[in-house]
Amino acid sequence: xxxxxxxxxxxxxxxxxxxxxxxxxxxxxxxxxxxxxxxxxxxxxxxxxxxxxxxxxxxxxxxxxxxxxxxxxxxxxxxxxxxxxxxxxxxxxxxxxxxxxxxxxxxxxxxxxxxxxxxxxxxxxxxxxxxxxxxxxxxxxxxxxxxxxxxxxxxxxxxxxxxxxxxxxxxxxxxxxxxxxxxxx
Numbered sequence: 001x002x003x004x005x006x007x008x009x010x011x012x013x014x015x016x017x018x019x020x021x022x023x024x025x026x027x028x029x030x031x032x033x034x035x036x037x038x039x040x041x042x043x044x045x046x047x048x049x050x051x052x053x054x055x056x057x058x059x060x061x062x063x064x065x066x067x068x069x070x071x072x073x074x075x076x077x078x079x080x081x082x083x084x085x086x087x088x089x090x091x092x093x094x095x096x097x098x099x100x101x102x103x104x105x106x107x108x109x110x111x112x113x114x115x116x117x118x119x120x121x122x123x124x125x126x127x128x129x130x131x132x133x134x135x136x137x138x139x140x141x142x143x144x145x146x147x148x149x150x151x152x153x154x155x156x157x158x159x160x161x162x163x164x165x166x167x168x169x170x171x172x173x174x175x176x177x178x179x180x181x182x183x184x185x
Contacts, residue, residue: 035182036175043174047161051173053154057147058180065140073132081120085112088119140184 043051083091089108096103111119161167 032179032182035178037178039174039176039178039181040171041174043170043172043177044167046155046170046174048166048169048173049158049161050155051170051177053158054151055173055177055180057151058144058177061140061143061147062180062184065136065143068139069132069136072135073127076127077120077124080123081116083116085114085116085119088116137184 042054046054089103089111092111093103161170
């Protein structure tokens with residue numbers, strides 16, 4: 001960390017942040033290991049040919065979900081950037097009015113103090129850290145249900161490789177698939 005920033009943070013808060021981050025990291029490692037081990041088990045059970053199909057379908061699903069969310073986020077951000085502060089205030093007032101709530105004057109005065117670039121930056125941070133990952137996970141889950149049907153149909157016609165080398169490569173593929181899914185989670 002930058003020493004200027006860390007020197008301005010109270011030591012108690014810095015210790016708490018480091019503790020929280022290390023707890024989060026430990027949970028992330030456990031989640032990753034669980035998915036990787038489950039994937040390894042599935043890869044051993046499926047063997048190489050079926051596991052390659054599962055990894056390919058999972059990768060395609062992740063790519064589709066990422067592309068859709070990325071395009072949606074770009075459209076929303078471009079729409080937001082095209083607005084002026086007066087347009088934003090009018091939009092907010094009409095949104096609140098449709099719910100029967102009047103937008104308080106102090107909020108309007110606070111908004112008028114900032115330019116659209118600053119609000120756009122804040123909007124992008126909030127959207128990219130909260131909304132887009134949630135949308136990606138939900139979309140990935142929905143498409144994965146369809147992908148499960150597709151892989152089941154395709155794998156019905158694909159023989160299992162029953163020898164140990166085929167199963168070992170299947171384990172490696174299962175770990176890759178587990179890592180992809182853990183990344184989504």
